[in-house]
Every structure is written in C-alpha cells, then in structure tokens.
Amino acid sequence: MQYFPLFVDTQSLRVLIIGAGEVASRKLDLLSRTLAEIEVIAPDICDEVRSYARQGRIRLHQRAANIDDIANVDLVYLATGDDIFNRDMARHATAQGIWVNVVDSPDLCRFITPSIVDRGRLQVAISTAGAAPVFARELRSRLENWLPNSLSELFDFIAERRVEVQQRLPDFRLRKLFWEQFFISNGDKFDADTPRRYENAFRQLSSEGEILLIDDQTKVELLPIAAMPLLQRIDTLCSDIALPSDLVELVRRDASRASIPSLSVINAQYAKGERVLLYAQVATISRLVAHFPMAKWLRGGSL
Numbered sequence: 001m002q003y004f005p006l007f008v009d010t011q012s013l014r015v016l017i018i019g020a021g022e023v024a025s026r027k028l029d030l031l032s033r034t035l036a037e038i039e040v041i042a043p044d045i046c047d048e049v050r051s052y053a054r055q056g057r058i059r060l061h062q063r064a065a066n067i068d069d070i071a072n073v074d075l076v077y078l079a080t081g082d083d084i085f086n087r088d089m090a091r092h093a094t095a096q097g098i099w100v101n102v103v104d105s106p107d108l109c110r111f112i113t114p115s116i117v118d119r120g121r122l123q124v125a126i127s128t129a130g131a132a133p134v135f136a137r138e139l140r141s142r143l144e145n146w147l148p149n150s151l152s153e154l155f156d157f158i159a160e161r162r163v164e165v166q167q168r169l170p171d172f173r174l175r176k177l178f179w180e181q182f183f184i185s186n187g188d189k190f191d192a193d194t195p196r197r198y199e200n201a202f203r204q205l206s207s208e209g210e211i212l213l214i215d216d217q218t219k220v221e222l223l224p225i226a227a228m229p230l231l232q233r234i235d236t237l238c239s240d241i242a243l244p245s246d247l248v249e250l251v252r253r254d255a256s257r258a259s260i261p262s263l264s265v266i267n268a269q270y271a272k273g274e275r276v277l278l279y280a281q282v283a284t285i286s287r288l289v290a291h292f293p294m295a296k297w298l299r300g301g302s303l
C-alpha cells in the first residue's frame, strides 16, 4: 500500500491551488465543500473558478505564483501544466514540510486525490494509486447509483443520537447489538419511518445467543445472502478442522477463535447471550443439531 487513505479534518486547513484551469476547477468542486480556507493563484482564470470567487468561497489572485506564496499553507495543489515551475514549487513545498499534489506528476505528489462519493458524513474515497483514474471515476459512478442520497440525512440522524444511545445502553455489547439491529431494519436510507425503526431497535434487543452451524461439505460462496449479517455478528468461531479462507473473510475480524467446546460449554455460552459459529464435518454437525434445536444450520441456498 504505497498510498494510505486518511480523512483530514479541514477546519482551519489552509489550501493553496496554483493554476485556475479545468483541472484546478475539478479539485475545487470537491475542496469547496469542505471547511478549508482556499486561496487560488493564476494569471488565466476559467469561469468556474471565477464563480467560486464571486460566491466568496475562495480568495483569488490573478497573477503568476512564486515560492513566497507557499509559506504558511498546509496543502498545495499545482495545476499549471508548466512542468519546470511545478517541479520547482513542489521541491520548495516539500522542503518546508508542506504536503503537495502535482496534478499530472504522481512522483512529485506527497498525496494524491481520490475519486469521492460524497454523502455528507459518509465519504467513500477510491484510489488506484494513480494506475487508472478513469477506473476510479467509473467505480464512483457505480457507487453513486448504489448509495441513496438520503444517506447524508441518515448519518446526521445517527450522529445526533450517538450520545443518547450510549446513555440508554451503557453496556457496550448491547450498543453494538442495537446498531446492528437498527441497520438491519432500516437499511441504507433515511425516510419517514427511520425514527420509528430507531425506537424499535431498542425494544428488539434480545440478549439471546446464537448457534450457527456450517458443515465442511458446504461451499461458502453458495451460502444464502441472509446468512451474511448472521456471520458478521459472530463472537466466536469454533472449529477443529482447517477453515476455508472465504469463510474467515465473512466473519467479523475481531471474532475470537477456539476449538469446538463440549456440549455443556456451548449451552452455557448460548445462555450468556454469546453468538458462536461451529464449523465441522457433516457427522459432527448432525450430532450438534440433535442437541441444539435452536441452532441454525447454514447450507447452500437455505437458512
């Protein structure tokens, strides 16, 4: 991973864009939505950039830039098309510890610009490490279609209630269960029923455990989609045989691992409200089913 994604707090971030053509205006389309203070310097200014200045969103200076301009800023974007000038400015910026992006020279970039799906608090950033920005753009447009616009409202709604949930559910485990329950019932949209689903999620909190069974003859890729949220909620993954890697991928990363415990231990875990997944040979799973009628045997196409 040469490029590592970070989300930068833009409050009082000072951003300088040098150049005011098409590429600068594309960067500005996203940067202007942030809280950053933005300054743009260029002798030739395209209409889009000019309109940001008219709205008072950026400070615009119509002149050539020089090295003194990069003092006292946090980020610099060089979008001039003048290779020698860009290289020179990038060198000065880097020497001063200022993070620099040169739009057409990845080797001069301290950071690169991802393609961004903007849903307010929910941000999806895509990068191909510079290999294919067009692919990043195409993937973005697929995600734009897939992620409803109302996700912005949903995450505002949730953020406003985070403290309330912490107060109403002091137990961390119950809070986690609450949010899982809420997202299962609400889905990824905000509508008139969202506040009701939020209240219902408090009522639907059960501290009941779960026993999931998967036998080694079952192909993981054929498991029903409805099994995915169940696997995501597992606390412990128990097995005495090798686990298929695609199954490990589906289970929560922080789930603990164990060998298959005795029947009485499984009973005790269930009674405590733990959620266990037991992976074993068919014969073992059949025996477990006989002992635990409440267990769910996950098989291809059935639940």
Ligand SMILES: C[C@@]1(CC(=O)O)c2cc3[nH]c(cc4nc(cc5[nH]c(cc(n2)[C@H]1CCC(=O)O)[C@@](C)(CC(=O)O)[C@@H]5CCC(=O)O)C(CC(=O)O)=C4CCC(=O)O)c(CCC(=O)O)c3CC(=O)O
Residues within 6 Å of the ligand: 026, 027, 101, 102, 103, 104, 105, 106, 109, 111, 112, 113, 114, 115, 116, 126, 127, 128, 129, 130, 131, 132, 133, 134, 136, 137, 140
């Ligand atoms: C390294 C990086 C540095 C940086 O700019 O930060 C970079 C570099 C270069 N871009 C080039 C070209 C194009 N870039 C785009 C579009 C986008 N480019 C963006 C980011 C990045 N571009 C960074 C890596 C991102 C990653 O990791 O994938 C996006 C995501 C964000 C944004 O720019 O705001 C935005 C899509 C936004 C969206 O719509 O979602 C298009 C398509 C178009 O215009 O529609 C083309 C024309 C097609 C083509 O040539 O591929 C060239 C060749 C120049 C030449 O050949 O002359 C270089 C230089 C090189 O490759 O050496």
Ligand SMILES: NC(=O)C1=CN([C@@H]2O[C@H](COP(=O)(O)OP(=O)(O)OC[C@H]3O[C@@H](n4cnc5c(N)ncnc54)[C@H](O)[C@@H]3O)[C@@H](O)[C@H]2O)C=CC1
Residues within 6 Å of the ligand: 018, 019, 020, 021, 022, 023, 024, 041, 042, 043, 044, 045, 046, 063, 064, 065, 066, 079, 080, 081, 082, 085, 103, 104
């Ligand atoms: N347009 C595109 O989609 C793409 C462009 N590029 C590259 O990105 C760069 C910028 O592209 P465009 O915005 O289309 O170019 P452009 O020619 O429209 O804009 C260049 C801007 O830089 C300014 N500039 C030049 N020298 C300057 C200096 N010394 N100080 C301050 N400003 C200065 C100009 O006044 C102008 O505002 C070019 O190198 C281009 O090759 C790369 C990929 C795609």
